[in-house]
Amino acid sequence: MLDTPAPEFLWTLYCQLRRRHFALTPEDYDALRQALRAGFGWDSRETLRDLCCALWGKSQAEQETVAALFDQFRITSWELPEIESSPVSSTRIQPEQREQPERPAQEPHEAIVTQETKGGLPPIFIAREELPESHFVLVPQFPLTYRETAQAWRRMRQPVRQGPAVELDLEATIQRRCRQGVAAEVALRPRRTNTARLLLLVDCQGSMTPFQHVVTEVVAAIQESGRLERVEAHYFHDVPVEGTNKAVLAPLSDQLYPVLDAVLPEIEPSTEGFLFDHADLLAPQAVSEVLNAYAEGAAVVLISDAGAARGQYDIYRLLDTVAFLKALKTYTTKYVWLNPLPQKRWRKSSAAQIARHVPMFALDRAGMYQAVNVLRGQPYMLEKPI
Secondary structure, eight states, X not given: OOOOOOOTHHHHXXXXXXXXXXXXXXXXXXXXXXXXXXXXXXXXXXHHHHHHHHHHOOSHHHHHHHHHHHTTSOOOOOOOOOOSOOSSOSSOOOOOOOOOOOOOOOOOOOOOOOOOOTTOOOOOOOTTOOOOOOOOOOOOOOSXXXXXXXXXXXXXXXXXXXEEEEEEOHHHHHHHHHHHSSOOOOOEEEEEEEOOEEEEEEEOSGGXXXXXXXXXXXXXXXXXXXXXXXXXXXXXSSOSBOOOOGGGGGGGTTOSSOOGGGGGGGOOOOOOBEEESSTTOOSEEXXXXXXXXXXXXXXXXXXXXXXXXXXXXOHHHHHHHHHHHHHHHTTOSOEEEEESSOGGGOTTSHHHHHTTTSOEEESSHHHHHHHHHHHTTOOOOOSSOO
């Protein structure tokens, strides 16, 4: 163990990460100090940076942020005290001594005169001005973070005991010993594993283009850290199905903003459409094939603005959506809708009508927790269930 204190700039780095909403606690900073006392991270600047990334970055994006902030600090080489013995190795720890090239004394900035522009702007003088040498680290700020998304979907659990019997069954062990009257072998049982499956149907391109990055972050967090048995993501544009029989809308032709309540029983379920494996909408698969493979008994989440981004009321989009929801209901009753726009933006658009038929929530922290609660079985009142 080394008694050398941790470099002071690490505390500054820790505070900067906290200001960027990293879920770090004093225990995380103490873990870095313990690693330094154990002899890790002293070999070079790169090893110390990798150590910080490993302890404080829980995802690839967070590790890139830690590395970028770390590189902003000017770190001179530091020396370890001579140690006679080490629990890891009998040799003396001698970190590499890097020679820092001597920098010439900074001369005052000469006056820089810009060429006169067409607008006749005056020249700019920056003599005797200290220019900052640090760089900005731009971190995307989404309505919800990677960690918040992962924590929300870890609550989506369907525990089932399966696999080899490796867990002690205390109650069965006691009953066996009482029944036999001797010290019998302990009873074992399989561990509980989460068998919850999730199908993500994501709208992309068009009006969803401004939300592409946040939706990609949400999908990645669910797939990588949701701890579900299986997560499948498929993509569509505007609506998953098209070509629903529009003759059912004939009685509503005299209405400016028609509502489907009167013709709702006449709308037939439809799976006539295509879903795609990637957001570039290549390699199409029939909707029926995807639902047969992944929707049976699983939870389904649709992510789309449902027309709220443009504020349009499209009766044909509403018709196709209801036809698809009817088809989806034959596979599973656990489905919700996440809208990247807040609820106040749904008014006077197709989204407001779709929200009458399916549980729809905003794509933020509160909305995502509500969606998970509904998928877990919490009752939710709909104005007009399908």
